[in-house]
Structure formats: C-alpha cells, structure tokens
Amino acid sequence: MLKGIDPRLNPELLHVLAAMGHGDDLVICDTNFPADSVARQTVWGRPLRIDGADSATAVAAVLSLFPLDSFVDSPVSRMEVVGEPDTVTEVQREVQQAVDAAEGAPTPIASIERFAFYEAAKKAYAVLVTGELRFYGCFILKKGVIPPPAS
Template identity: 65%
Template sequence: MLKNVDPLLNADVLYALRAMGHGDELIICDANFPADSVARATVFGKLLRIDGADAPRAIRAVLSVLPLDTFVDDPALRMEVVGEPSTIPAVQREAQAEVNAAEGRELPFKSIERFAFYERARQAYCVIATGEQRGYGCFVFKKGVMLAPDAPRNPNS
C-alpha cells in the first residue's frame, strides 16, 4: 500500500498513467467493450485492468492522480447510446459526478458515436477495463499537465 494513492490503482495502471504525456488519451471501459483486442492496437499495447470496480469508481481512482487537459475544449468523452445520442444512462451520470468532483467544476462529457469511439480507442495510449456491467460505461480522458506554481496558465482553466 502507498499513502494517498487509491488502492484500486495497481502497479501496471500507475506505470501507464505516469508514462503518458500531455495530450495522450486513455480509455476506461465496461465489461462489454472489446477491451483486449482494442488495447493491442494502443500505444501501451496490452490491456490494463481495474477489476471489481464499476466505471465511476475506477474514474475516481484514475482522476485522483491524472490531471485532465485544460488546453482543449473536451478532455472527457462518453460513448453515445446507439440511436439515442442525447440519452445519458445512469452510469454516465455517475461518471459525470466523479469528473466534476475531481475537477472541482462542471466539465460536461462530449459524446462520441460508438464506432468512432472504437476507432479513437485504438489510437489511445492505453485501455483500462473495469468490472462495470452496465452498458455504455465507456469513456475517453485526455491527460493534462501539472504546472509549477509560477508557470503561465491556460485562460480556459
């Protein structure tokens, strides 16, 4: 165990999150997502797992150490419900609450069509599979930077 590190963050996940650079993207997905095959196409090249946790809980763990990108308009995306792009299922509402809490502000998810999500996931740095059993528990997060206190800030943040 480490102090102040969420116990869901295993060594492999911590390694990948630390290795990511500004602008790299990670996928947090549900149990229905083709995680293993998609993960093989990513930069990291293998599937990471946070088993035994639903997607919102995994998001809380990841965002406890991962800054979101403040230099882009949409650093957090959700997979759209097929045929109902404006529908936001409970798992996505719960995930939204975790993002807002981590950021200390409202940061609405942008939606992305299912097949566009799959393609974007293949271009990501890594994929983290969760134990989420509800559908549409799939998200993209773009890593930001940790700036020194005297560094210039992005006006969007």
C-alpha cells in the first residue's frame, strides 16, 4: 500500500508500468485469453494478474499512472469479434469510456483481427490478466512519454 496509488496496482505491476518506456505495449486481457502462453513470449515473460477487476476497471487503474502514446494514431487496440470486425461489445464500450476519461478527450480504439492480435500481443512488454469474464475483453495499450517540467 502506497499513498495515492490504487491498491489494485500490485508491486510487480507497478514495477512493470514503470519499467516500460516509449512505444512499449501492455496487453490487458480477459480470463479466457491464452495469457500464460502469450506472456512467456513477451519481454516480462510471465503474466501479471489483477484478478478482481473487470477490463474497464483495470484499464482505468493502469491509466491513472500510465501515459498513452501520442506519436501514433491509436494508442489503444481491441480484439475483433471473430467474423464481425465492426461489432463493438459492451466490454469494449466500457473500456472506450475509461480511455476517454483518462485522456480527457475522445481517443478512438482501433481493432485487430483475433490471430493478428495474438501475434501483436507476443511482441508486447507484458500481459495483464483481469477478472473480466465476458468475451473479447482484450486490449493493447502503447506507452507514451512524460514531458520534462516546464522550466
């Protein structure tokens, strides 16, 4: 427990969020995602867990500390429903709201086909498993930068 830090951000997760740099990706996924087999190919090498939170709560907790990348068009992506690339599920709408709230501006989430998502996820820095039980609660967030204090 630390002053002013969401208690859901456990010690190893804080370590990961701080160790990531500009352009590194974080996967935040639901409970059916093959998190362990994917995470072993990421930089961190094992999944992180935030078992008692749905995807939007986890995304909001992460974004309380984590800057999104402003160098790319879409710093957040979602896994597409198989065969329905344009469907946006309830979980995905909740995460869109959490992202917009954290950024203070509309920040549209891009979409990635299921198997392309798996390939992108293996190149990420780490995988964070939530307690989200609903399907398609899987996202990739790209880390941005913190500018120096104005002189």
